[in-house]
Amino acid sequence: MKIDPNARYTQSHEWVRKDGDLxxxxxxxxxxxxxxxxxxxxxxxxxxxxxQGESLGTxxxxxxxxxxxxxxxxxxxEVNEALFNSPEVVNSDPYGEGWMVKIRPANPADWDSLLTxxxxxxxxxx
Amino acid sequence: xxxxxxxxxHAWHVAHGGRMVPFAGWEMxxxxxxxxxxxxxxxxxxxxxxxxxHMGQVEVRGPQAADFVNRMVTYDITxxxxxxxxxxxxxxxxxxxxxxxxxxxLPDPAGRDxxxxxxxxxxASNREKDVTxxxxxxxxxxxxxxxxxxxxxxxxxxGPKAPxxxxxxxRADLSQMARFSAIQDEVFGGVPVLLGRTGYTGEDxxxxxxxxxxxxxxxxxxxDAGEGDGVKPVGLAARDSLRFEACMPLYxxxxxxxxxxxxxxLGFALSLEKKFIGRDALLKQKLEKPDRVLIGFExxxxxxxxxxxxxxxxxxxxxxxTTGMYAPTLEKYLGMxxxxxxxxxxxxxxxxxxxxxxxxxxxxxxxFYIPAYRR
Numbered sequence: 001m002k003i004d005p006n007a008r009y010t011q012s013h014e015w016v017r018k019d020g021d022l023x024x025x026x027x028x029x030x031x032x033x034x035x036x037x038x039x040x041x042x043x044x045x046x047x048x049x050x051x052q053g054e055s056l057g058t059x060x061x062x063x064x065x066x067x068x069x070x071x072x073x074x075x076x077x078e079v080n081e082a083l084f085n086s087p088e089v090v091n092s093d094p095y096g097e098g099w100m101v102k103i104r105p106a107n108p109a110d111w112d113s114l115l116t117x118x119x120x121x122x123x124x125x126x
Numbered sequence: 127x128x129x130x131x132x133x134x135x136h137a138w139h140v141a142h143g144g145r146m147v148p149f150a151g152w153e154m155x156x157x158x159x160x161x162x163x164x165x166x167x168x169x170x171x172x173x174x175x176x177x178x179x180h181m182g183q184v185e186v187r188g189p190q191a192a193d194f195v196n197r198m199v200t201y202d203i204t205x206x207x208x209x210x211x212x213x214x215x216x217x218x219x220x221x222x223x224x225x226x227x228x229x230x231x232l233p234d235p236a237g238r239d240x241x242x243x244x245x246x247x248x249x250a251s252n253r254e255k256d257v258t259x260x261x262x263x264x265x266x267x268x269x270x271x272x273x274x275x276x277x278x279x280x281x282x283x284x285g286p287k288a289p290x291x292x293x294x295x296x297r298a299d300l301s302q303m304a305r306f307s308a309i310q311d312e313v314f315g316g317v318p319v320l321l322g323r324t325g326y327t328g329e330d331x332x333x334x335x336x337x338x339x340x341x342x343x344x345x346x347x348x349x350d351a352g353e354g355d356g357v358k359p360v361g362l363a364a365r366d367s368l369r370f371e372a373c374m375p376l377y378x379x380x381x382x383x384x385x386x387x388x389x390x391x392l393g394f395a396l397s398l399e400k401k402f403i404g405r406d407a408l409l410k411q412k413l414e415k416p417d418r419v420l421i422g423f424e425x426x427x428x429x430x431x432x433x434x435x436x437x438x439x440x441x442x443x444x445x446x447x448t449t450g451m452y453a454p455t456l457e458k459y460l461g462m463x464x465x466x467x468x469x470x471x472x473x474x475x476x477x478x479x480x481x482x483x484x485x486x487x488x489x490x491x492x493x494f495y496i497p498a499y500r501r
Binding site: 039040042062088091 | 145156157161162164428451452459
């Protein structure tokens with residue numbers, strides 16, 4: 001499974017990447033592969049705030065719906081609207097065009113609590 | 127996985143990236159690396175090959191086979207010619223469904239009276255129940271009910287390219303073969319096969335029945351013959367989305383012991399003028415009009431309705447989704463549900479509770495996708 005070396009990761013197979021003061025968020029290649037064909041993505045609104053681990057939306061594949069969880073506490077500043085009409089982009093480009101939201105972290109230092117690419121790779125392998 | 131049964135093609139599926147899941151006590155491929163959406167599209171545009179050996183087959187033979195089968199199924203089999211195939215239902219006395227099935231009327235030159243015998247294709251989830259149901263009622267008839275599932279392999283080959291491709295592989299000429307008829311022929315130099323021009327996808331194509339030992343040969347043979355035409359192996363996820371678009375019922379969802387074929391809109395499978403188990407209850411229900419009916423709906427606001435989600439009208443819960451999903455060919459979010467008859471008119475607005483959110487939908491005409499052989 002592919003990994004973005006510039007990103008950090010969560011236990012629930014999501015990635016975040018720095019974008020200035022903000023973080024970009026999406027699901028990993030492992031996650032999109034496990035879900036298989038994605039048919040619908042439900043994302044929050046700009047301005048919504050979530051605690052770490054809270055559900056910020058849903059990703060639906062042919063067979064099931066899964067929660068998207070907030071990687072660290074923060075506020076949603078941007079939403080990838082293109083995914084409403086083209087959810088399959090999450091399958092084909094999970095780290096690029098498949099990005100879901102941008103977040104302003106409540107505590108920038110929370111970045112350090114996320115899994116490094118190496119740690120995530122080990123987790124994936126289990 | 128626990129004590130799941132495996133078809134003869136299990137190793138092939140695994141070797142080719144099939145994602146194996148439990149279904150009706152079997153370990154079956156839900157998809158291959160192609161993916162459920164692409165497998166669905168491949169079936170509608172080219173052809174798909176389905177391993178459906180988990181399903182069951184029963185033979186009914188004997189001088190009173192016709193009388194017996196006619197008592198057990200909703201459709202009047204005396205209307206069938208030799209080599210016809212017809213959809214029918216086994217019902218309980220109260221009209222609830224035991225199973226839905228296909229009945230084949232086949233020539234039996236080797237049989238006791240040389241007339242015909244009946245070949246029944248039944249659901250995987252109801253195999254034991256159906257055989258028990260049949261044998262329990264066979265006592266008064268001079269018939270023999272035989273479960274031949276273990277030695278009979280079943281596959282489906284469905285799609286616009288299936289007839290032409292299949293015709294290259296059979297000895298017989300299939301070009302004049304009517305929909306809902308069968309042929310007993312050979313493929314790949316001598317493997318005996320029963321072909322039904324039937325299916326569960328809404329596309330033209332066949333269901334194939336042959337000896338278990340020939341499974342890999344036939345599977346690989348069809349894939350090889352069709353490779354240049356885009357033929358793909360197709361898993362259970364796409365099988366579900368294909369039958370759903372054509373509004374074909376799935377036992378345990380649209381029909382079960384607590385729903386009747388009248389409620390489900392399966393009138394074409396009912397011959398209410400003849401006697402069969404459940405007929406009186408169904409006739410009464412039809413004459414009085416059923417209290418609830420199966421409808422199809424389309425989401426007005428984009429969201430995925432799934433089985434079990436509650437359906438409301440005017441703030442009141444009035445039903446539940448039986449099957450719902452994103453429909454790949456129609457590119458819409460659709461579902462089916464039983465609603466009170468007075469709320470079932472096309473165009474009626476309803477709400478679906480999608481994981482805590484009330485989302486608007488509208489009742490639409492069924493089938494969502496008109497089967498190829500009905501156009």
